[in-house]
Amino acid sequence: MNYTIREIKYSDLGDITELCGSSMPRDSLTNSLLCQKIFDDNDFSNGSTLLAFSSGKLIGFIMAVIRQRENGKQGYIKLLATHPQYRRNGLARELYTRIENKFIENQIKSIRLFESWPNYYMPGLDPFYTEAICFFERMGYKKIGDTSNLSVELSDKNFSTDSEELEIKLGGINIRRAVSGDFDSTLNWIDKNFNAWRGEVEAAFKNNPISIHLAFRNNEIIAFSAYDTNNIGLGWFGPMGTTEAARGKGVGGILLKRCIADMQEIGYNKAIIPWVGPIPFYMHYINSKVDRIFWRYEKILES
Ligand SMILES: CC(C)(COP(=O)(O)OP(=O)(O)OC[C@H]1O[C@@H](n2cnc3c(N)ncnc32)[C@H](O)[C@@H]1OP(=O)(O)O)[C@@H](O)C(=O)NCCC(=O)NCCS
Structure with a gap:
Protein backbone atom coordinates (compact mmCIF):
# COMPACT_ATOMS: atom_id res chain seq x y z
CA MET A 1 0.00 0.00 0.00
CA ASN A 2 1.42 3.40 -1.00
CA TYR A 3 0.96 6.33 1.30
CA THR A 4 2.74 9.45 2.54
CA ILE A 5 2.88 10.77 6.08
CA ARG A 6 3.09 14.40 7.10
CA GLU A 7 2.38 16.67 10.07
CA ILE A 8 -1.02 18.24 10.60
CA LYS A 9 -2.13 21.61 9.21
CA TYR A 10 -5.09 23.58 10.50
CA SER A 11 -6.91 23.03 7.20
CA ASP A 12 -6.86 19.23 7.80
CA LEU A 13 -9.50 19.38 10.54
CA GLY A 14 -12.45 18.67 8.22
CA ASP A 15 -10.76 15.57 6.76
CA ILE A 16 -9.87 14.30 10.24
CA THR A 17 -13.47 14.74 11.38
CA GLU A 18 -14.61 12.69 8.39
CA LEU A 19 -12.00 9.98 9.07
CA CYS A 20 -13.00 9.76 12.74
CA GLY A 21 -16.64 9.57 11.66
CA SER A 22 -16.00 6.51 9.52
CA SER A 23 -13.53 4.89 11.95
CA MET A 24 -15.11 5.47 15.36
CA PRO A 25 -18.85 4.83 15.06
CA ARG A 26 -19.41 5.03 18.82
CA ASP A 27 -18.31 8.68 18.82
CA SER A 28 -19.19 11.79 16.91
CA LEU A 29 -16.26 14.14 16.73
CA THR A 30 -16.77 17.57 15.20
CA ASN A 31 -14.28 20.07 13.75
CA SER A 32 -14.66 22.23 16.84
CA LEU A 33 -14.08 19.35 19.25
CA LEU A 34 -11.05 18.12 17.30
CA CYS A 35 -9.68 21.65 17.34
CA GLN A 36 -10.01 21.66 21.16
CA LYS A 37 -8.28 18.27 21.33
CA ILE A 38 -5.45 19.14 18.94
CA PHE A 39 -4.62 22.82 18.44
CA ASP A 40 -6.04 24.08 21.76
CA ASP A 41 -4.02 21.56 23.75
CA ASN A 42 -1.37 23.51 25.68
CA ASP A 43 1.11 20.71 24.96
CA PHE A 44 0.37 20.48 21.23
CA SER A 45 3.68 20.35 19.39
CA ASN A 46 4.80 19.82 15.84
CA GLY A 47 5.57 16.24 15.02
CA SER A 48 3.09 14.79 17.50
CA THR A 49 0.07 14.75 15.16
CA LEU A 50 0.63 12.78 11.97
CA LEU A 51 -1.59 12.16 8.96
CA ALA A 52 -1.28 9.46 6.29
CA PHE A 53 -2.58 10.06 2.75
CA SER A 54 -3.11 7.73 -0.17
CA SER A 55 -3.86 9.36 -3.57
CA GLY A 56 -4.74 12.60 -1.75
CA LYS A 57 -7.19 10.90 0.62
CA LEU A 58 -6.68 10.94 4.39
CA ILE A 59 -6.48 7.31 5.52
CA GLY A 60 -4.78 7.48 8.92
CA PHE A 61 -4.32 9.84 11.83
CA ILE A 62 -2.56 9.84 15.19
CA MET A 63 -2.30 12.51 17.84
CA ALA A 64 -0.01 12.34 20.86
CA VAL A 65 1.12 14.69 23.63
CA ILE A 66 3.81 14.82 26.25
CA ARG A 67 2.76 16.22 29.63
CA GLN A 68 5.01 17.34 32.46
CA ARG A 69 3.84 15.48 35.57
CA GLU A 70 5.06 15.51 39.18
CA ASN A 71 7.18 12.40 38.54
CA GLY A 72 8.54 13.51 35.18
CA LYS A 73 7.38 13.51 31.59
CA GLN A 74 4.44 11.29 30.58
CA GLY A 75 3.57 10.34 27.00
CA TYR A 76 -0.02 9.93 25.81
CA ILE A 77 -1.62 8.70 22.62
CA LYS A 78 -4.68 10.90 22.45
CA LEU A 79 -6.40 9.71 19.27
CA LEU A 80 -5.70 7.11 16.58
CA ALA A 81 -7.73 6.04 13.57
CA THR A 82 -7.17 4.18 10.32
CA HIS A 83 -9.81 4.27 7.59
CA PRO A 84 -11.74 0.93 7.64
CA GLN A 85 -10.78 0.16 4.01
CA TYR A 86 -7.06 0.47 4.72
CA ARG A 87 -6.70 -1.63 7.87
CA ARG A 88 -4.35 -4.53 8.56
CA ASN A 89 -1.75 -3.03 6.25
CA GLY A 90 0.60 -1.80 8.98
CA LEU A 91 -0.54 1.83 8.73
CA ALA A 92 -1.39 2.35 12.41
CA ARG A 93 1.83 0.53 13.31
CA GLU A 94 3.84 2.96 11.14
CA LEU A 95 2.12 6.06 12.59
CA TYR A 96 2.42 4.73 16.14
CA THR A 97 6.08 3.76 15.78
CA ARG A 98 7.03 7.27 14.63
CA ILE A 99 5.36 8.69 17.75
CA GLU A 100 6.92 6.11 20.06
CA ASN A 101 10.36 6.91 18.63
CA LYS A 102 9.74 10.58 19.31
CA PHE A 103 8.78 9.71 22.89
CA ILE A 104 11.98 7.68 23.29
CA GLU A 105 14.04 10.65 21.98
CA ASN A 106 12.31 12.72 24.67
CA GLN A 107 13.31 10.26 27.43
CA ILE A 108 9.67 9.32 28.07
CA LYS A 109 9.46 6.32 30.41
CA SER A 110 5.80 5.39 29.95
CA ILE A 111 2.91 5.95 27.55
CA ARG A 112 -0.76 5.90 28.46
CA LEU A 113 -3.75 5.72 26.14
CA PHE A 114 -6.16 8.65 25.71
CA GLU A 115 -6.31 9.69 29.41
CA SER A 116 -4.25 12.84 28.83
CA TRP A 117 -5.87 15.06 31.48
CA PRO A 118 -6.75 17.94 31.62
CA ASN A 119 -7.45 17.92 27.87
CA TYR A 120 -8.51 14.44 26.79
CA TYR A 121 -11.29 12.93 24.73
CA MET A 122 -11.71 9.59 26.52
CA PRO A 123 -10.34 8.41 29.88
CA GLY A 124 -9.07 5.16 28.34
CA LEU A 125 -9.76 2.78 25.49
CA ASP A 126 -13.41 1.91 24.81
CA PRO A 127 -13.18 -1.92 24.60
CA PHE A 128 -15.99 -1.99 22.04
CA TYR A 129 -13.29 -0.76 19.64
CA THR A 130 -11.95 -4.30 19.79
CA GLU A 131 -9.49 -3.75 16.91
CA ALA A 132 -7.82 -1.09 19.05
CA ILE A 133 -7.42 -3.54 21.96
CA CYS A 134 -5.74 -6.00 19.55
CA PHE A 135 -3.57 -3.24 18.12
CA PHE A 136 -2.34 -1.73 21.36
CA GLU A 137 -1.75 -5.09 23.07
CA ARG A 138 0.32 -6.04 20.00
CA MET A 139 2.27 -2.79 20.48
CA GLY A 140 3.16 -3.92 24.01
CA TYR A 141 0.51 -2.21 26.13
CA LYS A 142 -0.72 -3.77 29.39
CA LYS A 143 -4.10 -3.12 30.95
CA ILE A 144 -3.74 -1.22 34.22
CA GLY A 145 -7.39 -0.78 35.22
CA ASP A 146 -10.71 0.47 34.03
CA THR A 147 -13.02 3.40 34.56
CA SER A 148 -16.37 4.66 33.39
CA ASN A 149 -18.35 7.69 32.33
CA LEU A 150 -21.76 8.15 33.90
CA SER A 151 -24.60 10.05 32.27
CA VAL A 152 -27.93 11.56 33.22
CA GLU A 153 -30.73 12.86 31.01
CA LEU A 154 -31.52 16.45 31.96
CA ASN A 269 -29.96 17.27 27.10
CA LYS A 270 -27.53 15.00 28.85
CA ALA A 271 -24.68 15.46 31.32
CA ILE A 272 -21.64 13.20 31.26
CA ILE A 273 -19.75 12.59 34.49
CA PRO A 274 -16.44 11.28 33.19
CA TRP A 275 -13.75 9.08 34.72
CA VAL A 276 -15.54 8.31 37.98
CA GLY A 277 -14.95 7.85 40.86
CA PRO A 278 -17.63 7.58 43.50
CA ILE A 279 -20.48 6.07 41.45
CA PRO A 280 -22.84 5.79 44.50
CA PHE A 281 -22.44 9.53 45.24
CA TYR A 282 -23.57 10.53 41.73
CA MET A 283 -26.32 7.93 41.61
CA HIS A 284 -27.67 9.15 44.96
CA TYR A 285 -27.87 12.83 44.04
CA ILE A 286 -28.69 12.83 40.32
CA ASN A 287 -29.43 9.19 39.49
CA SER A 288 -26.68 9.05 36.88
CA LYS A 289 -25.84 5.63 35.46
CA VAL A 290 -22.87 4.02 33.75
CA ASP A 291 -22.90 5.15 30.11
CA ARG A 292 -19.54 3.94 28.79
CA ILE A 293 -16.65 1.94 30.14
CA PHE A 294 -12.97 2.36 29.36
CA TRP A 295 -9.94 0.16 29.80
CA ARG A 296 -6.80 1.95 30.88
CA TYR A 297 -3.54 0.89 29.26
CA GLU A 298 0.13 1.68 29.74
CA LYS A 299 3.36 0.80 28.00
CA ILE A 300 6.59 1.05 29.95
CA LEU A 301 9.47 1.98 27.66
CA GLU A 302 12.80 0.26 28.18
CA SER A 303 15.45 2.67 29.44
C1 LIG B 1 -6.99 0.21 15.86
C2 LIG B 1 -6.67 0.66 14.41
C3 LIG B 1 -6.10 2.07 14.46
C4 LIG B 1 -5.63 -0.32 13.82
O1 LIG B 1 -5.29 0.18 12.52
P1 LIG B 1 -4.56 -0.72 11.40
O2 LIG B 1 -4.00 0.25 10.43
O3 LIG B 1 -5.52 -1.75 10.90
O4 LIG B 1 -3.42 -1.41 12.26
P2 LIG B 1 -2.11 -2.19 11.71
O5 LIG B 1 -2.38 -2.77 10.36
O6 LIG B 1 -0.96 -1.26 11.80
O7 LIG B 1 -2.00 -3.33 12.80
C5 LIG B 1 -0.79 -3.64 13.49
C6 LIG B 1 -1.01 -4.88 14.33
O8 LIG B 1 -2.06 -4.66 15.30
C7 LIG B 1 -2.85 -5.86 15.47
N1 LIG B 1 -4.20 -5.64 14.94
C8 LIG B 1 -4.69 -4.51 14.35
N2 LIG B 1 -6.00 -4.69 14.02
C9 LIG B 1 -6.32 -5.94 14.38
C10 LIG B 1 -7.49 -6.73 14.28
N3 LIG B 1 -8.63 -6.23 13.71
N4 LIG B 1 -7.49 -7.98 14.77
C11 LIG B 1 -6.38 -8.50 15.32
N5 LIG B 1 -5.22 -7.81 15.43
C12 LIG B 1 -5.19 -6.55 14.97
C13 LIG B 1 -2.15 -6.92 14.61
O9 LIG B 1 -1.19 -7.55 15.41
C14 LIG B 1 -1.49 -6.06 13.54
O10 LIG B 1 -0.36 -6.67 12.97
P3 LIG B 1 -0.57 -7.80 11.82
O11 LIG B 1 -1.57 -7.27 10.84
O12 LIG B 1 0.82 -7.94 11.25
O13 LIG B 1 -1.05 -9.02 12.50
C15 LIG B 1 -7.95 0.62 13.53
O14 LIG B 1 -8.59 -0.65 13.67
C16 LIG B 1 -8.96 1.69 13.84
O15 LIG B 1 -8.89 2.80 13.30
N6 LIG B 1 -9.94 1.38 14.70
C17 LIG B 1 -10.97 2.36 15.05
C18 LIG B 1 -10.43 3.54 15.78
C19 LIG B 1 -10.13 3.22 17.20
O16 LIG B 1 -10.63 2.31 17.80
N7 LIG B 1 -9.28 4.06 17.79
C20 LIG B 1 -9.04 3.95 19.18
C21 LIG B 1 -10.02 4.78 19.92
S1 LIG B 1 -9.59 6.50 19.75
Whole structure:
Protein backbone atom coordinates (compact mmCIF):
# COMPACT_ATOMS: atom_id res chain seq x y z
CA MET A 1 0.00 0.00 0.00
CA ASN A 2 1.42 3.40 -1.00
CA TYR A 3 0.96 6.33 1.30
CA THR A 4 2.74 9.45 2.54
CA ILE A 5 2.88 10.77 6.08
CA ARG A 6 3.09 14.40 7.10
CA GLU A 7 2.38 16.67 10.07
CA ILE A 8 -1.02 18.24 10.60
CA LYS A 9 -2.13 21.61 9.21
CA TYR A 10 -5.09 23.58 10.50
CA SER A 11 -6.91 23.03 7.20
CA ASP A 12 -6.86 19.23 7.80
CA LEU A 13 -9.50 19.38 10.54
CA GLY A 14 -12.45 18.67 8.22
CA ASP A 15 -10.76 15.57 6.76
CA ILE A 16 -9.87 14.30 10.24
CA THR A 17 -13.47 14.74 11.38
CA GLU A 18 -14.61 12.69 8.39
CA LEU A 19 -12.00 9.98 9.07
CA CYS A 20 -13.00 9.76 12.74
CA GLY A 21 -16.64 9.57 11.66
CA SER A 22 -16.00 6.51 9.52
CA SER A 23 -13.53 4.89 11.95
CA MET A 24 -15.11 5.47 15.36
CA PRO A 25 -18.85 4.83 15.06
CA ARG A 26 -19.41 5.03 18.82
CA ASP A 27 -18.31 8.68 18.82
CA SER A 28 -19.19 11.79 16.91
CA LEU A 29 -16.26 14.14 16.73
CA THR A 30 -16.77 17.57 15.20
CA ASN A 31 -14.28 20.07 13.75
CA SER A 32 -14.66 22.23 16.84
CA LEU A 33 -14.08 19.35 19.25
CA LEU A 34 -11.05 18.12 17.30
CA CYS A 35 -9.68 21.65 17.34
CA GLN A 36 -10.01 21.66 21.16
CA LYS A 37 -8.28 18.27 21.33
CA ILE A 38 -5.45 19.14 18.94
CA PHE A 39 -4.62 22.82 18.44
CA ASP A 40 -6.04 24.08 21.76
CA ASP A 41 -4.02 21.56 23.75
CA ASN A 42 -1.37 23.51 25.68
CA ASP A 43 1.11 20.71 24.96
CA PHE A 44 0.37 20.48 21.23
CA SER A 45 3.68 20.35 19.39
CA ASN A 46 4.80 19.82 15.84
CA GLY A 47 5.57 16.24 15.02
CA SER A 48 3.09 14.79 17.50
CA THR A 49 0.07 14.75 15.16
CA LEU A 50 0.63 12.78 11.97
CA LEU A 51 -1.59 12.16 8.96
CA ALA A 52 -1.28 9.46 6.29
CA PHE A 53 -2.58 10.06 2.75
CA SER A 54 -3.11 7.73 -0.17
CA SER A 55 -3.86 9.36 -3.57
CA GLY A 56 -4.74 12.60 -1.75
CA LYS A 57 -7.19 10.90 0.62
CA LEU A 58 -6.68 10.94 4.39
CA ILE A 59 -6.48 7.31 5.52
CA GLY A 60 -4.78 7.48 8.92
CA PHE A 61 -4.32 9.84 11.83
CA ILE A 62 -2.56 9.84 15.19
CA MET A 63 -2.30 12.51 17.84
CA ALA A 64 -0.01 12.34 20.86
CA VAL A 65 1.12 14.69 23.63
CA ILE A 66 3.81 14.82 26.25
CA ARG A 67 2.76 16.22 29.63
CA GLN A 68 5.01 17.34 32.46
CA ARG A 69 3.84 15.48 35.57
CA GLU A 70 5.06 15.51 39.18
CA ASN A 71 7.18 12.40 38.54
CA GLY A 72 8.54 13.51 35.18
CA LYS A 73 7.38 13.51 31.59
CA GLN A 74 4.44 11.29 30.58
CA GLY A 75 3.57 10.34 27.00
CA TYR A 76 -0.02 9.93 25.81
CA ILE A 77 -1.62 8.70 22.62
CA LYS A 78 -4.68 10.90 22.45
CA LEU A 79 -6.40 9.71 19.27
CA LEU A 80 -5.70 7.11 16.58
CA ALA A 81 -7.73 6.04 13.57
CA THR A 82 -7.17 4.18 10.32
CA HIS A 83 -9.81 4.27 7.59
CA PRO A 84 -11.74 0.93 7.64
CA GLN A 85 -10.78 0.16 4.01
CA TYR A 86 -7.06 0.47 4.72
CA ARG A 87 -6.70 -1.63 7.87
CA ARG A 88 -4.35 -4.53 8.56
CA ASN A 89 -1.75 -3.03 6.25
CA GLY A 90 0.60 -1.80 8.98
CA LEU A 91 -0.54 1.83 8.73
CA ALA A 92 -1.39 2.35 12.41
CA ARG A 93 1.83 0.53 13.31
CA GLU A 94 3.84 2.96 11.14
CA LEU A 95 2.12 6.06 12.59
CA TYR A 96 2.42 4.73 16.14
CA THR A 97 6.08 3.76 15.78
CA ARG A 98 7.03 7.27 14.63
CA ILE A 99 5.36 8.69 17.75
CA GLU A 100 6.92 6.11 20.06
CA ASN A 101 10.36 6.91 18.63
CA LYS A 102 9.74 10.58 19.31
CA PHE A 103 8.78 9.71 22.89
CA ILE A 104 11.98 7.68 23.29
CA GLU A 105 14.04 10.65 21.98
CA ASN A 106 12.31 12.72 24.67
CA GLN A 107 13.31 10.26 27.43
CA ILE A 108 9.67 9.32 28.07
CA LYS A 109 9.46 6.32 30.41
CA SER A 110 5.80 5.39 29.95
CA ILE A 111 2.91 5.95 27.55
CA ARG A 112 -0.76 5.90 28.46
CA LEU A 113 -3.75 5.72 26.14
CA PHE A 114 -6.16 8.65 25.71
CA GLU A 115 -6.31 9.69 29.41
CA SER A 116 -4.25 12.84 28.83
CA TRP A 117 -5.87 15.06 31.48
CA PRO A 118 -6.75 17.94 31.62
CA ASN A 119 -7.45 17.92 27.87
CA TYR A 120 -8.51 14.44 26.79
CA TYR A 121 -11.29 12.93 24.73
CA MET A 122 -11.71 9.59 26.52
CA PRO A 123 -10.34 8.41 29.88
CA GLY A 124 -9.07 5.16 28.34
CA LEU A 125 -9.76 2.78 25.49
CA ASP A 126 -13.41 1.91 24.81
CA PRO A 127 -13.18 -1.92 24.60
CA PHE A 128 -15.99 -1.99 22.04
CA TYR A 129 -13.29 -0.76 19.64
CA THR A 130 -11.95 -4.30 19.79
CA GLU A 131 -9.49 -3.75 16.91
CA ALA A 132 -7.82 -1.09 19.05
CA ILE A 133 -7.42 -3.54 21.96
CA CYS A 134 -5.74 -6.00 19.55
CA PHE A 135 -3.57 -3.24 18.12
CA PHE A 136 -2.34 -1.73 21.36
CA GLU A 137 -1.75 -5.09 23.07
CA ARG A 138 0.32 -6.04 20.00
CA MET A 139 2.27 -2.79 20.48
CA GLY A 140 3.16 -3.92 24.01
CA TYR A 141 0.51 -2.21 26.13
CA LYS A 142 -0.72 -3.77 29.39
CA LYS A 143 -4.10 -3.12 30.95
CA ILE A 144 -3.74 -1.22 34.22
CA GLY A 145 -7.39 -0.78 35.22
CA ASP A 146 -10.71 0.47 34.03
CA THR A 147 -13.02 3.40 34.56
CA SER A 148 -16.37 4.66 33.39
CA ASN A 149 -18.35 7.69 32.33
CA LEU A 150 -21.76 8.15 33.90
CA SER A 151 -24.60 10.05 32.27
CA VAL A 152 -27.93 11.56 33.22
CA GLU A 153 -30.73 12.86 31.01
CA LEU A 154 -31.52 16.45 31.96
CA SER A 155 -34.88 17.20 30.41
CA ASP A 156 -37.92 17.54 32.71
CA LYS A 157 -35.89 17.15 35.89
CA ASN A 158 -35.60 19.47 38.85
CA PHE A 159 -32.11 20.00 40.28
CA SER A 160 -33.07 22.82 42.65
CA THR A 161 -31.00 23.04 45.84
CA ASP A 162 -32.91 25.85 47.60
CA SER A 163 -33.98 23.92 50.70
CA GLU A 164 -30.61 22.17 51.15
CA GLU A 165 -28.82 25.50 50.82
CA LEU A 166 -30.95 27.11 53.54
CA GLU A 167 -30.08 24.27 55.87
CA ILE A 168 -26.37 24.34 55.12
CA LYS A 169 -26.26 28.12 55.56
CA LEU A 170 -27.43 27.64 59.15
CA GLY A 171 -24.34 25.49 59.61
CA GLY A 172 -22.16 28.42 58.45
CA ILE A 173 -21.51 27.28 54.88
CA ASN A 174 -22.19 29.58 51.92
CA ILE A 175 -22.30 28.43 48.32
CA ARG A 176 -22.13 30.63 45.23
CA ARG A 177 -20.90 30.77 41.65
CA ALA A 178 -17.24 31.83 41.34
CA VAL A 179 -16.52 35.33 40.03
CA SER A 180 -13.36 36.44 38.23
CA GLY A 181 -11.98 37.91 41.49
CA ASP A 182 -11.93 34.35 42.94
CA PHE A 183 -9.38 33.17 40.37
CA ASP A 184 -6.19 33.47 42.47
CA SER A 185 -7.65 32.17 45.74
CA THR A 186 -9.36 29.26 43.95
CA LEU A 187 -6.19 28.27 42.09
CA ASN A 188 -4.12 28.50 45.31
CA TRP A 189 -6.65 26.28 47.04
CA ILE A 190 -6.73 23.82 44.13
CA ASP A 191 -2.92 23.62 44.18
CA LYS A 192 -3.01 22.68 47.85
CA ASN A 193 -5.94 20.27 47.72
CA PHE A 194 -6.54 18.90 44.20
CA ASN A 195 -3.53 19.94 42.15
CA ALA A 196 -4.22 17.51 39.28
CA TRP A 197 -7.30 19.58 38.42
CA ARG A 198 -5.57 22.95 37.97
CA GLY A 199 -5.90 22.83 34.16
CA GLU A 200 -9.62 22.09 34.25
CA VAL A 201 -10.28 24.78 36.86
CA GLU A 202 -8.36 27.35 34.80
CA ALA A 203 -10.51 26.38 31.80
CA ALA A 204 -13.72 26.89 33.81
CA PHE A 205 -12.70 30.47 34.65
CA LYS A 206 -12.51 31.21 30.90
CA ASN A 207 -16.18 30.33 30.39
CA ASN A 208 -19.00 32.85 30.44
CA PRO A 209 -20.64 32.44 32.91
CA ILE A 210 -17.70 31.08 34.91
CA SER A 211 -18.54 27.40 35.21
CA ILE A 212 -17.47 26.82 38.82
CA HIS A 213 -19.43 26.90 42.05
CA LEU A 214 -17.63 27.31 45.36
CA ALA A 215 -18.51 26.53 48.99
CA PHE A 216 -17.06 28.72 51.77
CA ARG A 217 -16.85 28.47 55.54
CA ASN A 218 -15.48 31.56 57.36
CA ASN A 219 -14.63 32.97 53.93
CA GLU A 220 -12.33 30.01 53.23
CA ILE A 221 -13.03 27.73 50.24
CA ILE A 222 -13.95 24.22 51.37
CA ALA A 223 -15.31 22.68 48.15
CA PHE A 224 -15.86 23.27 44.44
CA SER A 225 -17.58 21.82 41.40
CA ALA A 226 -17.15 22.70 37.72
CA TYR A 227 -18.38 21.81 34.23
CA ASP A 228 -17.49 22.56 30.60
CA THR A 229 -13.81 22.28 31.46
CA ASN A 230 -13.03 19.63 28.82
CA ASN A 231 -14.80 18.47 25.65
CA ILE A 232 -16.81 21.68 25.60
CA GLY A 233 -20.09 21.17 23.77
CA LEU A 234 -20.50 17.55 24.89
CA GLY A 235 -22.00 18.36 28.31
CA TRP A 236 -19.12 17.22 30.50
CA PHE A 237 -19.41 17.76 34.24
CA GLY A 238 -16.42 18.00 36.58
CA PRO A 239 -14.12 18.06 38.29
CA MET A 240 -15.41 18.50 41.82
CA GLY A 241 -13.91 18.11 45.29
CA THR A 242 -14.56 18.78 48.97
CA THR A 243 -11.79 19.02 51.57
CA GLU A 244 -11.77 16.01 53.87
CA ALA A 245 -12.88 17.96 56.96
CA ALA A 246 -15.98 19.27 55.15
CA ARG A 247 -17.17 15.94 53.75
CA GLY A 248 -20.40 14.21 54.77
CA LYS A 249 -22.42 17.41 55.20
CA GLY A 250 -24.17 17.54 51.84
CA VAL A 251 -21.92 20.24 50.37
CA GLY A 252 -20.83 18.07 47.44
CA GLY A 253 -24.44 17.19 46.58
CA ILE A 254 -25.43 20.85 46.38
CA LEU A 255 -22.38 21.77 44.32
CA LEU A 256 -23.01 18.89 41.93
CA LYS A 257 -26.66 19.84 41.43
CA ARG A 258 -25.82 23.51 40.91
CA CYS A 259 -23.58 22.61 37.98
CA ILE A 260 -26.08 20.12 36.56
CA ALA A 261 -28.82 22.77 36.80
CA ASP A 262 -26.57 25.21 34.91
CA MET A 263 -25.99 22.60 32.21
CA GLN A 264 -29.73 22.06 31.91
CA GLU A 265 -30.20 25.82 31.61
CA ILE A 266 -27.54 26.07 28.88
CA GLY A 267 -29.53 23.52 26.90
CA TYR A 268 -27.60 20.28 27.31
CA ASN A 269 -29.96 17.27 27.10
CA LYS A 270 -27.53 15.00 28.85
CA ALA A 271 -24.68 15.46 31.32
CA ILE A 272 -21.64 13.20 31.26
CA ILE A 273 -19.75 12.59 34.49
CA PRO A 274 -16.44 11.28 33.19
CA TRP A 275 -13.75 9.08 34.72
CA VAL A 276 -15.54 8.31 37.98
CA GLY A 277 -14.95 7.85 40.86
CA PRO A 278 -17.63 7.58 43.50
CA ILE A 279 -20.48 6.07 41.45
CA PRO A 280 -22.84 5.79 44.50
CA PHE A 281 -22.44 9.53 45.24
CA TYR A 282 -23.57 10.53 41.73
CA MET A 283 -26.32 7.93 41.61
CA HIS A 284 -27.67 9.15 44.96
CA TYR A 285 -27.87 12.83 44.04
CA ILE A 286 -28.69 12.83 40.32
CA ASN A 287 -29.43 9.19 39.49
CA SER A 288 -26.68 9.05 36.88
CA LYS A 289 -25.84 5.63 35.46
CA VAL A 290 -22.87 4.02 33.75
CA ASP A 291 -22.90 5.15 30.11
CA ARG A 292 -19.54 3.94 28.79
CA ILE A 293 -16.65 1.94 30.14
CA PHE A 294 -12.97 2.36 29.36
CA TRP A 295 -9.94 0.16 29.80
CA ARG A 296 -6.80 1.95 30.88
CA TYR A 297 -3.54 0.89 29.26
CA GLU A 298 0.13 1.68 29.74
CA LYS A 299 3.36 0.80 28.00
CA ILE A 300 6.59 1.05 29.95
CA LEU A 301 9.47 1.98 27.66
CA GLU A 302 12.80 0.26 28.18
CA SER A 303 15.45 2.67 29.44
C1 LIG B 1 -6.99 0.21 15.86
C2 LIG B 1 -6.67 0.66 14.41
C3 LIG B 1 -6.10 2.07 14.46
C4 LIG B 1 -5.63 -0.32 13.82
O1 LIG B 1 -5.29 0.18 12.52
P1 LIG B 1 -4.56 -0.72 11.40
O2 LIG B 1 -4.00 0.25 10.43
O3 LIG B 1 -5.52 -1.75 10.90
O4 LIG B 1 -3.42 -1.41 12.26
P2 LIG B 1 -2.11 -2.19 11.71
O5 LIG B 1 -2.38 -2.77 10.36
O6 LIG B 1 -0.96 -1.26 11.80
O7 LIG B 1 -2.00 -3.33 12.80
C5 LIG B 1 -0.79 -3.64 13.49
C6 LIG B 1 -1.01 -4.88 14.33
O8 LIG B 1 -2.06 -4.66 15.30
C7 LIG B 1 -2.85 -5.86 15.47
N1 LIG B 1 -4.20 -5.64 14.94
C8 LIG B 1 -4.69 -4.51 14.35
N2 LIG B 1 -6.00 -4.69 14.02
C9 LIG B 1 -6.32 -5.94 14.38
C10 LIG B 1 -7.49 -6.73 14.28
N3 LIG B 1 -8.63 -6.23 13.71
N4 LIG B 1 -7.49 -7.98 14.77
C11 LIG B 1 -6.38 -8.50 15.32
N5 LIG B 1 -5.22 -7.81 15.43
C12 LIG B 1 -5.19 -6.55 14.97
C13 LIG B 1 -2.15 -6.92 14.61
O9 LIG B 1 -1.19 -7.55 15.41
C14 LIG B 1 -1.49 -6.06 13.54
O10 LIG B 1 -0.36 -6.67 12.97
P3 LIG B 1 -0.57 -7.80 11.82
O11 LIG B 1 -1.57 -7.27 10.84
O12 LIG B 1 0.82 -7.94 11.25
O13 LIG B 1 -1.05 -9.02 12.50
C15 LIG B 1 -7.95 0.62 13.53
O14 LIG B 1 -8.59 -0.65 13.67
C16 LIG B 1 -8.96 1.69 13.84
O15 LIG B 1 -8.89 2.80 13.30
N6 LIG B 1 -9.94 1.38 14.70
C17 LIG B 1 -10.97 2.36 15.05
C18 LIG B 1 -10.43 3.54 15.78
C19 LIG B 1 -10.13 3.22 17.20
O16 LIG B 1 -10.63 2.31 17.80
N7 LIG B 1 -9.28 4.06 17.79
C20 LIG B 1 -9.04 3.95 19.18
C21 LIG B 1 -10.02 4.78 19.92
S1 LIG B 1 -9.59 6.50 19.75
